Amino acid sequence: MSVSPASAPHFEISPNPAFVDEDVRVCLRGLPVAALISIHAATDDDQRRRWSAQARFRADAAGLIDACVQESLGGSYRGVAPMGLFWSMESAAASADGSSNFAKNTTSPDCVDFEAPLGGHVIARASLTRNFVAPGTVTRDLKIPNQADGGAGAAAGETTVGRLFIPPGHGPHPVVIVLSGSGGGFDLDKAAVLSRHGFATLALAYFGAAPLPTWLHRIPLEYFDAALTWLHAQPEIDSQRTGILGVSRGAELALLLGATFPQIRAIVAYAPSSVAWAASGRAKATGEIIPCWTWCGKPVPFAPLPLRGFMWRSAFPVVALKRPVMFRNLFRAGLRNREAVERAAIAVENIRGPILLISGGDDHLWPAAEMSEAIIARLKCNGSAHAAEHLHFAHAGHMLRYPHLPVTARVSGNKHLRGARFSFGGTPEADAEAQSQAWRGAITFLRANL
Secondary structure (H helix, E strand, O other), X not given: OOOOOOOOOEEEEEOOOEXXXXXXXXXXXXXXXXXEEEEEEEEEOOOOXXXXXXXXXXXXXXXXXXXXXOOEOOEOOOEOOOOHHHHOOEOHHHXXXXXXXXXXXXXXXXXXXXXXXXXXXXXXXXXXXXXXXXXXXXXXXXXXXXXXXXXXXXXXXXXXXEEEEEOOOOOOEXXXXXXXXXXXXXXXXXXXXXXXXXXXXXXXXXXXXXXXXXXXXXXXXXXXXXXXXXXXXXXXXXXXXXXXXXXXXXXXXXHHHHHHOOOEEEEEEEOOOOEOEEEEEXXXXXOOEEEOEEEOOEEOOOEOOOHHHHHHHHHHHHHHOOOOEOOHHHHHHHHOOHHHHHHXXXXXXXXXXXXXXXXXXXXXXXXXXXXXXXXXXXXXXXXXXXXXXXXEEOOOOOOOOOOOOOOOOOEEEOHHHOOOEEEOOOXXXXXXXXXXXXXXXXXXXXXXXX
């Protein structure tokens, strides 16, 4: 007896297409009752590295597998996790080249391929398109002239240092400046995803993209004043509703900018710092510690990092035991320098709006949870009129982004570490849950305060 197409095994994926931060239901129908079936999912990142996951399910009495509500019995994850096939993806190529994060630096759609193999044959296939940019979104670039000497590889003319995403619909729109962390460059993907929720967003680079500084040192805050002036001159933007979303060193910067410029009315700070830190080096000519930030031509007061002692203490576990570096201990040592910390503390009480702080309790890069609580304490001590909220995820690490990207990377390489790797902390399960909750919290916060 022939099998009709409707009763043959087939995927049902909805919505399709979907936005990358949107929950997706993956179902497989037309299966034999109680059959044990694996679902495979795979996609490529922007470096063309293949990421994949699989999970085993048992079909129910109707011959259905629904990954949103049914338990994975093994594979890349176990238990009930509606988006487990997405966040549990791993890449052998990413692990081998030392840069183990899922690379997404553009706004081009992702394609996720699904297969269901059985008995050496694939019995069902499907593809899902995940979009970053909402239809009707307009983009506009912020450009600056290149330096006379060409900067760090910059050619003559102008270079894009920011991209504005203007959502569809009638303006003027509230706007959120999106700042990357210590990796530098743009967070184009994050700005694009955030804009689909009704905000204009500006992905703004401040180092790591020519002709800007090649690394995080001596960044003038006046640069951001000029960016605000350009942004507020755009006709679709409501200059009275300006916020910032920053991650890690970008969160440190976001709080500094909020304390400096009254135009900033709301701040979302992922893995923030309570103080301004020094750059990770000294001037070759003078041996002086290099500041990260300057204002009016002078260094913003900073807390130094006790690198020499940290390097000695880290040498054995890193070199002999091949353990990844935990920079959290370096920053904790810096926080014990109370005089420097008091001088370098960010004056968050001067921020003209509410703050949302987001931290992981197992952050191995720096003690974001402790520094978030220091920010809350300083606001209370100084009688700040604006609210501050701290979303804390006890088992999450440092690398929190928007939801549903692979979060399996626990360590990564860095060209300055001479082959050593550094640890993010957290677990994939904890990071996946934290990313979803934090992202929803950030959107709710921004809608309420801009």
